[in-house]
Structure formats: C-alpha cells, structure tokens
Amino acid sequence: MRLALLAAAALLLPLVPATEAADGPASASDTPPARRTVSGWLPYWDQETAYLQALRHADQLHTVSPFWYEAKADGTVADHPGAGERLIVDGLHRAGIKVAPTVMESMPKGALAALVTDPARRAAHADALLATARKGDYDGLDLDYETLATTGDATYAAVRDGYAALVTDVCARLRARALTCVVTVMPKTATTGRVWDYAALGKAADRVRIMGYNLHWAGGTPGPLASTAWYDEVLRTATALIPAERLELALPAYGWDWSTRAGKTAHVTWKEAEALRRARKAPYHLDPESSTPHFTYENGSDSRQVWYQDVRGVAGHLPVLRRYGVTHTALWALGFEDPALWPVLAQGAPAA
Numbered sequence: 001m002r003l004a005l006l007a008a009a010a011l012l013l014p015l016v017p018a019t020e021a022a023d024g025p026a027s028a029s030d031t032p033p034a035r036r037t038v039s040g041w042l043p044y045w046d047q048e049t050a051y052l053q054a055l056r057h058a059d060q061l062h063t064v065s066p067f068w069y070e071a072k073a074d075g076t077v078a079d080h081p082g083a084g085e086r087l088i089v090d091g092l093h094r095a096g097i098k099v100a101p102t103v104m105e106s107m108p109k110g111a112l113a114a115l116v117t118d119p120a121r122r123a124a125h126a127d128a129l130l131a132t133a134r135k136g137d138y139d140g141l142d143l144d145y146e147t148l149a150t151t152g153d154a155t156y157a158a159v160r161d162g163y164a165a166l167v168t169d170v171c172a173r174l175r176a177r178a179l180t181c182v183v184t185v186m187p188k189t190a191t192t193g194r195v196w197d198y199a200a201l202g203k204a205a206d207r208v209r210i211m212g213y214n215l216h217w218a219g220g221t222p223g224p225l226a227s228t229a230w231y232d233e234v235l236r237t238a239t240a241l242i243p244a245e246r247l248e249l250a251l252p253a254y255g256w257d258w259s260t261r262a263g264k265t266a267h268v269t270w271k272e273a274e275a276l277r278r279a280r281k282a283p284y285h286l287d288p289e290s291s292t293p294h295f296t297y298e299n300g301s302d303s304r305q306v307w308y309q310d311v312r313g314v315a316g317h318l319p320v321l322r323r324y325g326v327t328h329t330a331l332w333a334l335g336f337e338d339p340a341l342w343p344v345l346a347q348g349a350p351a352a
Helices: 004-015 045-057 088-094 113-118 118-135 156-176 198-204 229-238 270-279 311-321 341-347
Strands: 038-042 061-066 069-071 077-079 102-106 140-144 180-185 207-211 246-252 254-260 266-269 283-287 293-300 300-308 329-332
Touching: 045 061, 045 088, 045 311, 061 180, 077 118, 077 246, 088 113, 088 118, 113 118, 118 140, 118 156, 140 156, 140 229, 156 180, 180 198, 198 207, 207 229, 229 246, 229 311, 246 311, 254 270, 270 300, 283 311, 293 311, 311 329, 311 341
Parallel strands: 038 061, 038 329, 069 102, 102 140, 140 180, 180 207, 207 246, 246 329
Antiparallel strands: 069 077, 254 266, 254 300, 283 293, 293 300
16 A cells, blocks of 8 residues: 555656745745755655655755665675665656665774775775665765764774775766765864865765754753854865865754753654644743754653754754855755745755
8 A cells, every 4th residue: 555655646746836835934925936956865764754755845856865775894785674665766756856875884883994994895895885876776876974983083094085085986986877976974173074084075976965963962962953153164164175066064854852860862853843842832942042943841750851953943044054155955854854944945045
C-alpha cells in the first residue's frame, strides 16, 4: 500500500504548486515567486513524509539528498533501509529535482583518519563511492563525513589534507561523468572546523553545505542551535575561502530538549517541539539575541528547556546570509520543518 501511495504522489503532486501559507513575517502579497534555491536531506527513517514534502515544494528545491549510504571503516559503502528506492528517484526527477544521495559515516575514533591518510585505501574508497553513484539514476553524491571533527592536534593536518585529496579525486571523477559533487562540512570559525580545508573543498566541489546548527548541541548546555552573530562569523570565514555562489547554509528544522538537572537530552523536530509546547501549555519565547524560539516545562521532578527553530527564527537569520551574498540554503531535514518556512526561504533568495 505504501509503495502505491508513493507512486500516486509521484504522478500527481509535482503538478500541484505549494500552497501552504506563511504563519509568520511573510504574507502572500509580498512573497516573490519561488526559485530553486533550496536543497534538503531526506531521512530514510521517515522517507515517505520527507518525499511528500519535497514534492509539495518542488518549485523551490533544486536538490534532494536521501540519507541512503554509509561509508565503513574498511572503505566499503553500505546501504541504509530504502536506499535507491526507484519510485522516489523517479518522482523527484519528474518534479525537476536532482537526486544526490548522501554518503555519511559514523566510524570509531581514528578510523576515518586512517582511511583518508593511506593513499591506497583512499583510492579504493573513491572507487567505492563512484560505484555508489552509478547504482541508481542519480545526479551526484553528497559526502557528509563528520568524525573528522574528532581529529587530534598531532594528526589533524595530515587528516585535513587526506580528506581534501579524497574529495578532489571523487569530485573530479563525478564531474567527468556530468554528476554533481556536494560536500557537507561543519562550520569553520576562529576556534572550530580547522580540519576541513575550505579552500580545497570549495575548489573541488560544486556545492559546499555548511551545517549551520548545533552551536549548542545534545552533549552540551541548553541554548540556541544558531545565532545571528555566529552565522556572521561562519559566513565571513566561509566566503573568504569559497565563492558565495558555491555555498549553502544548512538550517535546522529541529531542536534539542535538555534536562536542566541530569536527564537525557532528546532530539525534537519542529513539529514535535510545537506539539510538546502546546501539550505543556508553555509560553512561546523568541530569544532576541539569537533569533531562536525556546520554552521550558516541568516533567515530574525534572525541569527541561527546549530550543529549536521555526519560521520566525529563520526570518531573523536570513539577513546575515544576504549580507554575504549566500542565496542557497539547505534543510536538515525535509519533513521536520515549520511549513510556514517555505515562503520565507523564497524571500531570502533575491531575484537573479
């Protein structure tokens, strides 16, 4: 039944324009025509919801990256559930959206560093990535390798150079096949992100997606996932090394639910955060300094804080992107987001 519904959606929804009205700063009268300036990740654990959202907003999406593949410590690339689902690939293509699946990794500490610093192993892994790109009717790949962030001081330069060499090789081979090469990186500031060689990656890749979130993260103290001041520093650094037209700032459509005592931090999508806020009858607050919504509630003996992102927060952040000439955004992840976000993203992309 699910495959039948997806097939029907693939045939019908691309013909229907996005009609969700903004429940925020934008109104239908002052929203310019949408342009394809947004990309988004499609989580395999909620694939159907994300796919339907992509079709609803096909006029704004240029690329969708299903979270379908995982690089392993031995250099192979494994499938996630639903990888290569033909109905999804075909439906996105009919909607005019490119499909560049994500290859992610969650290797043990040091495993990725060992892989990218060994020339023979690095070359074999590049072969595995090219074989993955040829698995389906794909338009490219998105490389999202995050355990590089744990590289220690003694080896970070070698790991930085090894990863840049891998990306340069893979991107050149993808481009020779008329495929797009996307690289996802963590934000680089004065104190973070040094293991990513922005200049080398920006030369090699067609698009560099900067993960503009987790300024405060699950393992840290409660606070905003992003802020205007932080975005200013991130984009000032990035645009000095990578042409603005190659950059995408990935925006959060989620948040974290922290315990203020010692309880576990929980991930919440915008939908889940808003449902929780209403269920707990918690007042909505928009932090003026970071332009981020948040609320507090009591859960038995535990006092909890939720910080997340919605249309009002994104509207407050977009002027920073415009100031640096960055017109492309990405969403983590499709199906997580405030529906009112889409018209505001259209406002954030000035006419060409």
